[in-house]
Amino acid sequence: MEIRIDGLSHDGQGVGRHDGVACFVPGALPGERVTVRLVHRARRHWLTSLEEVLTVSPARRRPPCILADHCGGCSLQHLVDAQQAHWKEQRVREALERIGGLATPVAAVITAPAALGYRNRAIIPLERRPDGRLRAGYYRRGTHRIVNMSRCPVLDPRLDALIAPLKADLDTSGWPVDRELAGPGGLRHLALRIGHHSGEVLLTLVSSHPDLDQLPRWAERWQQRWPQLVGVTLNLQPQPTNTLLGAETELVAGRSWLAERFCGLELRIASDTFFQVNTPQAERVVPLLLQALEGVNPGLLVDAYCGIGTFSLPLAQAGWRVHGLERNPEAVRLAALNAAVNGLAAVASFEAGEVGTLLPSWLPRCQALFLDPPRRGLDGAVLAALQASPPPCSST
Template identity: 30%
Template sequence: MAKRKNSGYKKSAKKPYQSGKQNNKQSPPQGNRKNIKSKGKPDATGRNQRGKKRATIEVTCSGLTSEGKGIIEWDGKQLEVAYLLPGETAEVMVTKKGRLITAELKRVLKPSEDRINRLKQHPNAGVGCQIHHMNDQAQKRFKQKVVDDLMKPFGKPKPIMTMDHPYGYRNKNVMTFGLNRKKEIISGLYAENSHWIIPMEKSIIHDPKADEIIQTIKGMMKSFKMQPYDEDTGQGFLRHVLVRVGKKSGEIMVVLVAATPIFKGKNNFIKALRKTHPEITTIVLNINNRNDSMVLGDQEKVLFGKGTITDTLCGLEFEISASSFYQINPVQTEKLYTKAIEMAELTGEETVIDAYCGIGTIGLVASQKAGKVIGVELNKGAVRDAIRNSKRNGVKNARFYQGDAGEFMVQMAEHGEKVDVVFMDPPRSGSDEAFLSSVVKLKPKRVVYVSCNPETQARDLKYMVKNGYGVEEIQPVDMFPQTSHVESVAKLVRKV
């Protein structure tokens, strides 16, 4: 998927979601950081050695933000508290340092009926799942309300498409490796907005086999003298482990993300890992020696197998590499794509553009009902994957091009070329005005806008409506159960 800069449009204001029902207690996850030093302890005044002032207060939650955090009032200010539900009474730790005020849930005193405990055996299995403490109906109401509020200027969205079994759905798991205070190897996820590693053995949304493989690797590291990478010192070998699972093919890819290409004991390590997990079909070493937050580096070496796995989506088979963009929830993706194709109203004659086409998934699915498909993508590797996937599926009416989709469409308009439908599936930052203006110049009859962030989608729809398009349908899809994220697909039709 091509990465685009945010255009600078103002974000929509967060609106609290009201609920009312009242069940179980839930604590937030606990974390460790690589080589972290001990925190300052509070003195008799309640102020700790680093100048933070703390107080434990009893509060009642009045609503939810669009990110699923509880809203409370304290000292005339509105604060956000993770894992707190509307109507609940709770003890909250408020920390003030300078102008920064944060609030952390300590104990729920009066739980809501919407609360559920999914983490009975593994307390940290909900890391990264902002609303795992809501039952399924509460999650459905919350996400529907978020989309309804954002899309109010354009009409009433359809009822959200939910998932029958909203667990273990992710086909891509990434775990970060480090050391705790006792110099023990840990694996887990970074806490929000930090590089604190929260140790976890499994997640309620990860593929269970992928989590099992990662724990096996962690257990092997000591005997193979494999050290986790330390960001502070720049020493160590293993940074992350990424596991991709073909949910239908059963194929499994393991990607070892290392700080250096020098892998001592490589052959014996692979042999031992495959002995424990013969279901692994390929192993890749990815080299990441950068200092930024990207998981994967640009260099990789296949250690075992073909370096890719395959999976089936909407009847087509896709080849997936370590760096491929591929939707992480194939069950819900099929629902999403089926709806998007329906919105496009394809009859077999249309010329279709798949902007931000990635490895060609939605374009190739659309090719079965379109006259011609043109896919445009900035990432060269993704374009190679799209072309390979086109050949794999015997698709003759699709072509894929590397480049900026907006510039591509402007050139088409200048040459007088016609397009009937544009599919667009931008990153979370949404589109920018340059891209949207190129769509307007090309004048397709219909635009199908798939979004993983309804907030930026609403911003972009406003631009399209001002420039000759009407929003005819909006369909939310719960692609990410247990998290606050929601997907939305909108149908826009050009006014004659």
């Protein structure tokens, strides 16, 4: 059937209506008239497939990646960058006004310096085909079927250049690959991380078990081939879930962390700890935080979900006494180490535990609160604590 696309969903699908029922159309853009095939009727909407674009949006472009129409890693490469920024801004405004009921002004999106080649981390699913050949790539939208790839233009080019040769080595290694744990187990993902400024690289193999024959020899070979590769680790994820990384990471060669410069500070980042994937864009956040804190006498600032101290330490350097809360004990260990490396241990402390449990005792003592929660947002315990004891100044 033919419908008109009026908007975009949160995950970049075109949204139109048929007989008053919303239709989600992957690949369609606002302003376009399209022919779609109805695929599945949910309770309140239709899922469809795009058959033909009858009226083409002037904002449509040829995607920079040749796999964009198949790979589910990106959803809006067919939309020009300026319109991507517009629709992201619109999504924020709608969330605040329609869902939150807040009449909060929304500033224009501060777009990244580079639309491609910025991502400093990749976790790439692996599989072996029935003929034994290894495939690596992201999932096709809505499936667990891998779209085989040898490069990804969203990645930092220095990481991108490693995918094809590493994929070839994993193919010839003879190691079992069992991503879905349908058999006895094996490799599940290839993880790469780079310091944007330092150029140091960490390579992590994610496996359900440690029985990878000659892994130390392969790691030594990789480090000789790529001097920027400062460490090779093995992460064990034996659980039959979609969780990408397990709780245990073993050092195979080199060191378990890379060094990176961030806002003039030296940070140590491990393969299994969170760090913003777009380093230059994350550095642009710090001046905005300091601007939000103007007029507040620097005192105690609580950084909830602090990670390795990414934002805690620049704020401490600016004169705040910072206390970070973080669930991941390894991240807390690195945050304390990063504070010591930068001479900030006297004004920056960190604590491991559930933020919702730790935060209530700190709120009455702090002058400011910074929240950088995981993608799922703030849990009920954190919201209850904020309602019971709001800090004088908060920034999210």
